[in-house]
Structures are given as structure tokens and as C-alpha cells.
Amino acid sequence: RKEVEQDPGPFNVPEGATVAFNCTYSNSASQSFFWYRQDCRKEPKLLMSVYSSGNEDGRFTAQLNRASQYISLLIRDSKLSDSATYLCVVNKGGKLIFGQGTELSVKP
């Protein structure tokens, strides 16, 4: 079993839609979690950090359920510019463990 597992993609949604990504992790000792965004052939960029039960930043909301070892990312009012791959990341002793990523394509 992979340490971090994400929903398989791609997600194809119209502009303005709400989309949710799910992620599960296997190491119950993990303390910090992140969502990174990666555009095609570019480096991952930090989108949100999740240290407690959740975090909200504008249209983006991340939630953490430690009992179920589950993290989610909700994007409201999708924009064309949100098209990217979203990586669920778990911090394990200072090293980042990445999920495979979920591709999002927002269409006009």
C-alpha cells in the first residue's frame, strides 16, 4: 500500500464548479500535511498547509480527519487557471511524502 493515496484523475469540470479531491495516508504519526499545485513541466508550488483540523484560503478549503487518516481539498467557483495537478503531501520526519497527484482540467 502506498503511504499517500489520492483520487485517480483526471477531473474535468466546467468553470464555476465546485470540485473536491480526497487523499488518505498510512502513517498515523504524521503531524503536518500540505496541498501542492503543479503545472505541466513545472515545479510543485505550495498551495495550503494543514496543521490542525483544516485551513481555508479564499476559494480553497482543506480538511483533515486524523482518526480516518484522510485529507481533502475543496475548490469552489473553479477558474480556468485552476487547471493543474494537485499533490497531497504528508510530512514524515522532515521529508515530504507525495501522492501521485490528481489532474484537474477546468473547461470554459
Next chain:
Amino acid sequence: ETGVTQSPTHLIKTRGQQVTLRCSSQSGHNTVSWYQQALGQGPQFIFQYYREEENGRGNFPPRFSGLQFPNYSSELNVNALELDDSALYLCASSWEVGRQPKKYEQYFGPGTRLTVT
């Protein structure tokens, strides 16, 4: 931009050769981590350097080695290149205090795309 720089941006090598990749960390960051990202996969942790010492290593063979310099910049060396080493190599910088991350966030450079033929 994160302020993390990497060189070169692209590199083509043949099987069996050796390669050195370079990374300069973000100002104020003392720790550098290296990741390998194969096409269609998430980045995989190679190793991390803190105060010029290796501070954790992933499941990569010894032919992957590294260095960190007093100015916190870092090198990744790969010997005896194999076709499967073709990937995007990413470095990320962060701030660690006494081997414990003060802030867990890591910021990535643009990567070096290595092709092994």
C-alpha cells in the same frame, strides 16, 4: 517565485555516465532536500542535507550522493547513470532548527530535467 534556483535546467547523458546537479536554497533557509519525479508520478524523496550533513535518506541506491556547502547550496551526484534515472530532479529548501523542522513547509526550485539515453 521561491528564490530556490537549480542548474542546469536540462541535461542529456548516456547510460553509465555521471552527472552533478546544483541547487541554491532560498535566503534564510539552511536545509535542502532532493526529490526525483518520474513522468506521471509524484516526487520521491532522495535525501536531505542540514548543516552539511545528510539528515535522512529515501530508498535510493548509494550511487545517488550529495553535498551541502557552508552557504547552504547543495549538489546531487548520480554515478553510473541508468535509463530509469531519466526524470525531473527537484530540490527544495526549508528552515530546520537542531534537526527539527521549525516550519515544515518546503519550497521547490524549477528542477533539472535529466534524460539518459
